Amino acid sequence: MAAADLNELIEWPALECLNQQPGHTVQNALKQGYREDDGLFLESDTDEQLLIHIPFNTACKLSGLVIKSTKTDQAPKKVKLFVNRPTIGFSEAADSAGVQELELSEEDVEGKQLQLKLVKFSKVNVLTLFVESNQGDEDTTVIQKLAVFGSGGDTFNVAQIKDVSKEEG
Amino acid sequence: MEATVVLVDNSEMTRNGDYAPTRFQAQADAVNLLAGAKTQHHPENTVGVLTMAGKTPQVLVTPTPDLGKVLNAMQDMKIEGDVNLATSVQIAQLALKHRQNKNQRQRIVIFVGSPIAEDKDALVKIAKKLKKNNVAVDVVSFGSEEANSDRLEAFHAAVNSNDNSHLVTVPPGTILSDMLFGTPIFMEEGAGGGGGGGEEGGAPAPRSNVVDGFDYGELGVDPTLDPELALALRVSMEEERARQAAATAAADQQGGGEATPAAGAAAVEAATPVAAAGGGEAEGMAIDAMDDDMLLQQALALSMQVEQEEMQEGGAAETPEPQQPPKDEEAK
Numbered sequence: 001m002a003a004a005d006l007n008e009l010i011e012w013p014a015l016e017c018l019n020q021q022p023g024h025t026v027q028n029a030l031k032q033g034y035r036e037d038d039g040l041f042l043e044s045d046t047d048e049q050l051l052i053h054i055p056f057n058t059a060c061k062l063s064g065l066v067i068k069s070t071k072t073d074q075a076p077k078k079v080k081l082f083v084n085r086p087t088i089g090f091s092e093a094a095d096s097a098g099v100q101e102l103e104l105s106e107e108d109v110e111g112k113q114l115q116l117k118l119v120k121f122s123k124v125n126v127l128t129l130f131v132e133s134n135q136g137d138e139d140t141t142v143i144q145k146l147a148v149f150g151s152g153g154d155t156f157n158v159a160q161i162k163d164v165s166k167e168e169g
Numbered sequence: 170m171e172a173t174v175v176l177v178d179n180s181e182m183t184r185n186g187d188y189a190p191t192r193f194q195a196q197a198d199a200v201n202l203l204a205g206a207k208t209q210h211h212p213e214n215t216v217g218v219l220t221m222a223g224k225t226p227q228v229l230v231t232p233t234p235d236l237g238k239v240l241n242a243m244q245d246m247k248i249e250g251d252v253n254l255a256t257s258v259q260i261a262q263l264a265l266k267h268r269q270n271k272n273q274r275q276r277i278v279i280f281v282g283s284p285i286a287e288d289k290d291a292l293v294k295i296a297k298k299l300k301k302n303n304v305a306v307d308v309v310s311f312g313s314e315e316a317n318s319d320r321l322e323a324f325h326a327a328v329n330s331n332d333n334s335h336l337v338t339v340p341p342g343t344i345l346s347d348m349l350f351g352t353p354i355f356m357e358e359g360a361g362g363g364g365g366g367g368e369e370g371g372a373p374a375p376r377s378n379v380v381d382g383f384d385y386g387e388l389g390v391d392p393t394l395d396p397e398l399a400l401a402l403r404v405s406m407e408e409e410r411a412r413q414a415a416a417t418a419a420a421d422q423q424g425g426g427e428a429t430p431a432a433g434a435a436a437v438e439a440a441t442p443v444a445a446a447g448g449g450e451a452e453g454m455a456i457d458a459m460d461d462d463m464l465l466q467q468a469l470a471l472s473m474q475v476e477q478e479e480m481q482e483g484g485a486a487e488t489p490e491p492q493q494p495p496k497d498e499e500a501k
Binding site: 014016018019049087089090 | 297301302330
């Protein structure tokens with residue numbers, strides 16, 4: 001199946017971002033419309049690290065990730081990805097290896113789609129992004145847009161159930 | 170919707186009597202009231218208790234919506250040793266991290282009743298870690314307020330995010346629970362306005378706060394999750410308000426004998442003659458204002474009169490009011 005933007009499959013009430021500033025929340029980076037606006041961005045609070053838990057309504061296969069930040073010094077550099085660990089905290093995220101680690105270059109944060117190892121992201125209910133450091137070692141990290149690409153789980157279209165007995169009778 | 174862990178100071182310093190009867194006892198009362206307020210405010214709120222002093226900090230109750238468990242645990246608390254604040258906060262953070270309902274926000278309430286061992290920098294570091302993990306912290310400083318004040322203020326400034334955390338200092342000689350009642354520690358956002366009115370003891374007060382909370386907090390959330398529940402809660406709250414309004418109006422006329430069912434129950438022991446007089450008048454009034462609330466009060470009045478008669482027949486000749494028999498006959 002073609003990779004689609006999984007924005008509709010995100011379970012918004014359970015979306016969580018730790019260490020975000022109250023005025024600059026993860027909604028600014030993820031929500032349709034908000035994320036296209038460069039004036040609305042996600043910014044970290046106490047230090048430069050961010051921990052974002054993105055839950056999905058269904059188990060998804062992920063193929064790509066877009067992280068866009070126009071503020072080059074404050075753009076994320078080292079990003080660790082975790083799958084299905086919604087309770088992971090900063091200390092464990094820093095200590096564990098992560099399902100995939102991305103070291104972003106300045107080109108990457110312009111909005112290029114970053115490839116994910118499909119095999120490791122085949123049944124994702126919760127995707128966790130741990131932003132460990134930023135490009136310029138600034139005090140805070142800024143992300144303007146976040147998008148996840150892939151395909152939703154095998155959806156069962158209930159309308160397609162045919163009543164066999166009716167057909168025969 | 171919140172998960173709260175209360176950190177209690179059970180060090181030897183709390184034996185001090187500068188808060189009546191001892192710091193320890195005043196603190197226990199405040200914690201019980203706080204737990205009650207939290208669990209009443211929202212059915213899914215959970216409260217846990219952790220003792221900070223002794224050999225190691227100990228979790229007495231893991232966050233639970235069951236107020237009874239919290240009250241029981243408070244009974245068994247012992248005074249021993251000195252407070253270890255850093256470790257206690259770490260343990261509390263862990264307890265919150267592993268809460269069952271991830272939708273609840275995380276809050277720690279710390280009761281500090283003795284000098285803090287940690288220095289300012291260590292406290293600020295702890296505060297930053299809490300803020301990073303989205304944990305709000307309320308601090309109640311009593312007992313050693315002066316010694317701890319700048320450390321606690323630095324802690325509060327570091328952990329506060331958008332006014333979600335509070336620092337309250339309680340001076341000695343006052344009643345700890347009373348001083349806390351009006352502070353934001355007892356009331357959650359959206360319920361601040363309703364704090365002043367309707368404080369007739371512990372139980373009614375949080376509920377009248379929640380009335381405002383319904384409009385801002387709960388009604389804002391519930392319709393998306395459970396519209397029927399939100400509507401039912403709101404209707405029952407409004408009925409309750411109307412009933413209490415009718416009750417206070419009736420009380421003025423009756424001479425204060427049976428303002429509310431709670432007051433009526435007390436009247437059985439204390440003001441039996443007044444109650445009887447009130448009962449007789451209620452009869453007459455009932456014809457004018459006949460609705461469910463009045464009928465309920467009437468029924469209570471009648472049952473109280475029946476109790477009175479039984480007391481009198483039993484030989485309690487302490488209320489020799491000649492008016493009693495004729496009025497009882499009237500009621501019958």
